[in-house]
Amino acid sequence: MHPCVRLPLVASPVAFATGIALGSFVTLLLTHKRLRRPPYPASLLRLRKAELTGSARGAYFNAEDAPEWLRGLFFDPALQRVLLREWEDAAWRRRAGWLGTDLIHNPEGNGVQVVAYFWDAAALTLTGVVKFGPAAESHRGLCHGGAMTSLMDDLCGHICFFSSGTPWCGATVQVNCKLMKPVRVGDVHKLVGRIDRQETKEKGGKPLTKVFISAELVGERGEVFASLEGLSIVPVVMSTIDDAVSKRSWISSDGVLRDSGWLL
């Protein structure tokens, strides 16, 4: 056979191997690039609180989305804006092992929503902007009492975590909620909670702290719609998964309290 005729037979395994090598190289490059890509949305890792004013800036709820009477929270220097990655970044939330959407912090939700939390570390006070959507309805045009109770449970858990250096350090064990006025679908109210006192004692050779929490859901004219007397206990290990997400810590800078999940 003429050597020219045999050439493709010899060349094809070489071309095949070269293709494989090239393909692997490109895949490696892409993977490497993906691993090195800054966390999404990258801007949320860098922005100072004062810059979180408009939706173009990244967070799903900002000063310009808030009613006038609550806008000051976004600019109060005593308050840190809380940005947890699992609330803001749905793709990361799925990748990191969450199974669904947060009952209270779902950007796409239309039930009861805390759309922004602000932490005052000196006063141990947590303030939230709360929206009540149509999925929270029970009586015609009015919200379900469970919407207010879920809200209070969320505050109780978070106030305990924000006041501590590590996440998932405790558990809410009591949410005693007083429902005082009907909340209308479409209302936007302010939630204010605080740590009233803490009692530490020894249990099984280890310290156990009871954190007593109170809170109110208030309207624009100061009317109280619901109140809370809550109790959390610390430490309690709630997560059964031992990974980097479970070991997150707080990053406090430029008026923002972020979880270290933004770095994962």
Ligand SMILES: CCCCCCCCCCCCCC(=O)SCCNC(=O)CCNC(=O)[C@H](O)C(C)(C)COP(=O)(O)OP(=O)(O)OC[C@H]1O[C@@H](n2cnc3c(N)ncnc32)[C@H](O)[C@@H]1OP(=O)(O)O
């Ligand atoms: C940096 C990144 C951060 C990310 C943060 C994400 C945040 C997400 C936040 C999400 C937040 C969302 C919302 C959420 O939070 S979601 C979590 C909702 N909470 C739960 O699911 C808790 C369920 N309960 C339990 O699992 C157990 O009860 C635990 C494990 C907590 C305690 O069982 P354990 O067997 O270990 O303890 P113990 O029974 O010896 O009790 C110890 C002490 O406590 C007292 N006690 C107990 N229960 C009650 C009670 N009901 N009322 C009054 N007191 C109570 C008890 O009398 C005793 O005191 P004393 O009698 O010795 O004086």
